[in-house]
Amino acid sequence: MSPILFWLFTALMLAFGTSVVLNRDPVASALSLVASFLCLSALFVGLDAFFIGVIQILVYAGAVMVLFLFIIMLLDLKAEQRRQFNRLSLAGGGAVAVGFMFELLHVLNSFSIGKNPFPPLGVARLDDVRQVGITLFTQFNLPFQTVGVLVLVASVGVIVLSRRELK
């Protein structure tokens, strides 16, 4: 991937990510998150990981965020736009973020692998869908099926909890 594209999409992703937090309008926040997801999937595609890049768009940008936007529009949240920023919590959040960044830098510098540049990827096109499928269904079959059942239980639970009793 050309470094120019990498920095372009990284900058865009971070800019949209910031705008998710800073925007008062919930619709603008949600759309910024979508744009941020699109940039992230561009980064994945740049690493030749087409499958995960496309799934990022299909699942997050195409399904989850559409539902988010749908709910936001239905609820018509006006209170969120009137809300004032709390100075103290703003400072606290900023401190946590800066602290976390320093910790990450420290950890990365303290062991040798973190300092090495990433080894170049193979030139050959990866058949990534097949690789993911084979790995999931042979090596990690049991955990994979278990996660599937868990998700099913969770979604049935949500439906049971949110169902209104008809009288």
Add this chain to the structure above:
Amino acid sequence: MDFLNDIPWLLMLSSVAKTLFLIFLVVLPLVSYTVYAERRVSALIQDRLGPNRTGFPTSLLGFKSDLQLYLGGLGQPIADAVKFLLKEEFTPGHVNKFYFWMAPVLAMVPALSTLAVLPFGNYMFGQKMVVADVNVGILYVFAIASVGVYGIVLAGWSSNSKYPFLGGIRSTSQMISYELSLGLSAVPVLMIIGDLNLSEAIRYQVENGWLLLPFTDGKLTLREVLLWFPVFVSFVVFTISMFAETNRLPFDLPESETELVAGYHTEYSSMKFALFFLGEYAAMIAGSSLIVVLFLGGWHLPFLPVNTAETSLTLAGGLLGLIHITVFFAKVVVLLLCFIWVRWTLPRFRFDQLMKLGWLYLFEIALVNIFITAAVIAFVK
């Protein structure tokens, strides 16, 4: 000729050339003439004439009379385009301007972007006739198509009035519901082909016969006959879901005139409205192309020889490449005519019927179909 693709600027140049050819020489003219066909075919079905006499308005340029040429109304799309471009661009005062301007673009761009992975021909000039030959082919189409819903949602919301809003909400729930059956009904096909790449899907059908017409390779095995039934079911479910995804009648609830004026584009005028219109028809073309690629053998015709990268550089090979592209778009046009035929034949569903059909019938049929296909693949060699 794969060594050509090692030169980056040449690869870039050929991609740009293919994109320009596909969009400006094929799809956009096809879109405008589909609109024309829609009007002529609807007229035919309703025993009217339709737009049949648009010619050259030379009297506008100072001549005494219009140029009388029998075009059968083929000039109509040009006249429509000029009208859309020259009409007043009116933005109502009560809308949310930023999103109101963004929505038509978001409706148009994804529809055109899905065309990038569709193999619209075999080799020509030593190049594969597909803009991006990626391994995730069909997933890319579904992903980009699912982003297309934002245009409609934002149009409905930013218009800030009740009919567009209801249209936008209907459209969202409709597209999310039918995406499921669309994706699931494609799974049996992918299981048979064993690849997500759309060029591979066509290569499989060239060698083993089209999936919907398995005799096109000249022989018929037991496995092909047994697989034909699930393939046919998935073709039907896929096509119905495609009608719902592209908001075509009998599923055009988001813009049903009798209830919602014009649905999500009620407040739009001139070129912004035209963008929604173009987006809808471009989505129709992309959907038909996908059906052609997955079920009807893409650019392949049984009695025509198949090009390789080397033979496509000769004159005969070049002609053959051109014929393959024509065959592909001929199949697409036939499907588009079916879309139009259905629109002017069937009445509109009610919204609860639409949701019931999607969730209670198509979804389950598609799921069961996957198991049947898997059983056939596993037990019949």
